[in-house]
Amino acid sequence: MTAPLITFKAGRCDLDTSSSPYKVKPLPDAGYVSLYYEDELIKFCWRKRDTLLEEAELDLVMVPADGGFIPYEYTTTPQPTSKTNGRIFVLKFASSSQRHLFWLQSKPQGDASHFSPRDRELGDIVHRILQGDEFDVSAAIDYLRGMNGSRDDDDDEAMEDAEGQGSATRQRHGSGGAGAGATGGDVREEGEESREGGSDGARAPPNDATDASAAVQRFLSSISGANIPSSSVQRQHADIPYPYLNHLLPSSITVSMINEASEDSIDSFLNYLPPSIIIMAAEAPSDDNSTAEPDAKAVEAAKAALSMSQKRALVTRVLRSPQFHQALGALTMALRDGGLPTIADALGVNIENGGYIQQGGMPLGGGLAVKAFVDGIIKSAKAQQN
Numbered sequence: 138m139t140a141p142l143i144t145f146k147a148g149r150c151d152l153d154t155s156s157s158p159y160k161v162k163p164l165p166d167a168g169y170v171s172l173y174y175e176d177e178l179i180k181f182c183w184r185k186r187d188t189l190l191e192e193a194e195l196d197l198v199m200v201p202a203d204g205g206f207i208p209y210e211y212t213t214t215p216q217p218t219s220k221t222n223g224r225i226f227v228l229k230f231a232s233s234s235q236r237h238l239f240w241l242q243s244k245p246q247g248d249a250s251h252f253s254p255r256d257r258e259l260g261d262i263v264h265r266i267l268q269g270d271e272f273d274v275s276a277a278i279d280y281l282r283g284m285n286g287s288r289d290d291d292d293d294e295a296m297e298d299a300e301g302q303g304s305a306t307r308q309r310h311g312s313g314g315a316g317a318g319a320t321g322g323d324v325r326e327e328g329e330e331s332r333e334g335g336s337d338g339a340r341a342p343p344n345d346a347t348d349a350s351a352a353v354q355r356f357l358s359s360i361s362g363a364n365i366p367s368s369s370v371q372r373q374h375a376d377i378p379y380p381y382l383n384h385l386l387p388s389s390i391t392v393s394m395i396n397e398a399s400e401d402s403i404d405s406f407l408n409y410l411p412p413s414i415i416i417m418a419a420e421a422p423s424d425d426n427s428t429a430e431p432d433a434k435a436v437e438a439a440k441a442a443l444s445m446s447q448k449r450a451l452v453t454r455v456l457r458s459p460q461f462h463q464a465l466g467a468l469t470m471a472l473r474d475g476g477l478p479t480i481a482d483a484l485g486v487n488i489e490n491g492g493y494i495q496q497g498g499m500p501l502g503g504g505l506a507v508k509a510f511v512d513g514i515i516k517s518a519k520a521q522q523n
Contacts, residue, residue: 141171141190142266142274145259149183149195150225150238161209161225163240170239172266178463179266181228183239195237200381200466201269203231206260208252209238224249224256226263232469232504233380255284379504383465385511391456400445406452412436418451419443469507475499477506481513487520488513 147170153160167186171193172179179201182193197204209225224245228237246253252260262277395403407415412431419439431439443451455461471480477492478500488509493500501509 141173144171146242147239198462204267205229206263376503379508381469383462388457395452403448415439472506475502477501486513
């Protein structure tokens, strides 16, 4: 695991939406938020202070530009929240209604209910990382530390409940951000400590994951070009918010399914993996200098050499790999950009009206296309069971 790009003190919050305005309740656990790259994907993690990064309770693979990290206040939320007893930020997604709220636990600069310039600067760094912006993160963090001046603000802030106040509004100054003293010390040192004593756990080896991602990318490339409209194609006027495929298939769900799957199902899952992954998992001899796919006989021999526990572990590693989630994100974008008819046809998924707008020749796009794709898969699966 590489050292985090940034780590700062923050706790999680519960959001009560049963009343108006919404009530935010900071939870008492002292924690860290960390962002880091793993195989070119951004990971957003929250963990308790006394745990390693590998043991994070919240571990999200972020699709670039899908996530945002912004102050939770009146101007950025549907419900009034202009006055809060705490500096609270929301991690939100363009592809779904999912939300995670965090309260900054480091000592504030001044009023604990106001976002200071340093708070906003930190939030801006986190937001830009999630958006996939190219900038010097280390230089930005050095600038952030410089905003601390000679003050010793690395102490923790006392926790208080936070509740929206309804009518009052306040002027906010500075460009969006987070975290008074929030870096919680040298983030690079903190990252090194997190890495020590940890292990790769159940994450897929780089070669396994890369091959899985490459297989999906080759599939998308094979059906791309003139058959899939570009993102500039005019879409239908009406659309719906709908999660990305990587949000619908988190490892917490897919891995539990693999653990409970029958042996026949596990064997069928192996058929969808790139042959080179199966060969490597079985440690079968191969020509390292050859770029050709292993022949069918070698692949079947490799499958036979694997025990059922090894097969489950192999499928699990692929499902947990960041590259798998990145591939799901790429497939989602292809669907949203007008590729539903071609992709559904290539996969043999029966989509209502062929994936086109009713009484029109335009393919479905946006959230409607992803929903139609998922509905088609569900319908196809039910038809096969009957």
